[in-house]
Amino acid sequence: MIAPDFEVAVIGAGPAGSTAALAMHNSGLRVALIDLATFPRDKTCGDAVAAYVPKVLATISPAFSAAFQALPKKQSVHTCRVVAPNGRSLDFKFHESGNVVKRIDLDNFLYELAIGQTHVIPLPGRRVNSIVYKPDQNFWELQTSQGRLTARLIIGCDGANSVVKKQLSDGRLHPQHHSAAVRAYFTGVEGVNPESFELHFIKELPLGYFWIFPESDGSFNVGLGALSKFISDKQVNLRDLLHHVVTNHITIAKRFANAHQVGDVKGFGLPLGSRKIPISGPGWMLCGDAGNLIDPLTGEGIGQAMASGRYAGWMAVDCFKHQNFSEVFMKRYDRQVYKKFWAAHRKSYLMQRYLVPRFGFFNKVVELAHWSPAFRKWLQRAVL
Numbered sequence: 001m002i003a004p005d006f007e008v009a010v011i012g013a014g015p016a017g018s019t020a021a022l023a024m025h026n027s028g029l030r031v032a033l034i035d036l037a038t039f040p041r042d043k044t045c046g047d048a049v050a051a052y053v054p055k056v057l058a059t060i061s062p063a064f065s066a067a068f069q070a071l072p073k074k075q076s077v078h079t080c081r082v083v084a085p086n087g088r089s090l091d092f093k094f095h096e097s098g099n100v101v102k103r104i105d106l107d108n109f110l111y112e113l114a115i116g117q118t119h120v121i122p123l124p125g126r127r128v129n130s131i132v133y134k135p136d137q138n139f140w141e142l143q144t145s146q147g148r149l150t151a152r153l154i155i156g157c158d159g160a161n162s163v164v165k166k167q168l169s170d171g172r173l174h175p176q177h178h179s180a181a182v183r184a185y186f187t188g189v190e191g192v193n194p195e196s197f198e199l200h201f202i203k204e205l206p207l208g209y210f211w212i213f214p215e216s217d218g219s220f221n222v223g224l225g226a227l228s229k230f231i232s233d234k235q236v237n238l239r240d241l242l243h244h245v246v247t248n249h250i251t252i253a254k255r256f257a258n259a260h261q262v263g264d265v266k267g268f269g270l271p272l273g274s275r276k277i278p279i280s281g282p283g284w285m286l287c288g289d290a291g292n293l294i295d296p297l298t299g300e301g302i303g304q305a306m307a308s309g310r311y312a313g314w315m316a317v318d319c320f321k322h323q324n325f326s327e328v329f330m331k332r333y334d335r336q337v338y339k340k341f342w343a344a345h346r347k348s349y350l351m352q353r354y355l356v357p358r359f360g361f362f363n364k365v366v367e368l369a370h371w372s373p374a375f376r377k378w379l380q381r382a383v384l
């Protein structure tokens, strides 16, 4: 039998792919890290990085976590301000601080860390077009924009429009379990606490929210997103809505009176983690957005991408150790990922569907939290 070019092909080198590659360090496996882009590359995002991200890296290697802590261009964030539809706000203090890091910097940091490991072979500027399993050879054949590659195992980390998901799992877009969002960078926004996230639940956006996140260079990541079903039912143009909010909203617009937009408004899809799909099968796994792992309420997916990438990397090492690539063996990966995220994603889904659009109820919940410290504490645990 012919040996494949690589033991593992990681398709997509965003947070999921780079972390999956990192998790296979010291394994002796030859890992191809393939991306259609060349790095540094940007990714449309709110740039908010969950507090547990350094821990994900620390469980792979304390040195990787230390490298993240030393990353210069990150803004530490200690609180989250939630603004109800009536304008009344609540500040939640995090137990552990999160960060805001521009994706061009975060993703390039993770990519450089991954390709700095001797087991990782970077293959940038290469689009994977199709994947076929060759049973006679016992490996996968990948057709790419720069020719053919073969690997024993594949890890699909190719984002929201994943080719791997479409070919091997369930790539259908369910508008009830999918969001869309847009963001732009601004300078000169007034009244911002530079160490706080701001989430505004506004009447114009009953199944989503508007955000202001502070960057380390003094600019702000400003955006909004909503469930795709709402966007298509109501024919909402998110770019127009963002412009409308920063120029006309009763409380928000005043704070943008002297602000300047830097660069274009950019948008992208968010496959939400409120619908389970198969994220593994014989000889393959899906991580991050390719595995539909975004929090349905907050839209966070970087932490999920990195945590699932880490599990996939570890699972790959186990597959080679036991020489077992069977569907049954690989389902351990699905169980691990869903054990970590499913309950939280269900709770977020229910809050997004039944709390956020009920403005009167939402306002009362915020009012009650002002009045009762015990309820406020409970709410913080439930939301953050």
Ligand SMILES: Cc1cc2nc3c(=O)[nH]c(=O)nc-3n(C[C@H](O)[C@H](O)[C@H](O)COP(=O)(O)OP(=O)(O)OC[C@H]3O[C@@H](n4cnc5c(N)ncnc54)[C@H](O)[C@@H]3O)c2cc1C
Binding pocket: 011, 012, 013, 014, 015, 016, 017, 034, 035, 036, 037, 043, 044, 045, 046, 047, 048, 049, 050, 126, 127, 128, 129, 157, 158, 159, 160, 161, 162, 163, 180, 181, 182, 183, 223, 225, 267, 268, 269, 270, 287, 288, 289, 290, 294, 299, 300, 301, 302, 303, 305
């Ligand atoms: C507007 C917006 C705001 C968001 N805000 C936040 C936020 O504040 N915090 C947060 O945690 N999450 C946020 N998210 C979600 C977050 O961006 C994603 O969950 C995260 O990027 C997932 O990482 P990933 O590695 O799975 O995919 P990606 O980061 O999308 O990486 C996928 C990689 O695969 C490559 N690729 C794609 N197709 C192919 C192919 N065929 N062949 C080869 N390579 C391929 C791409 O070039 C890319 O580098 C937001 C999303 C949007 C759209």
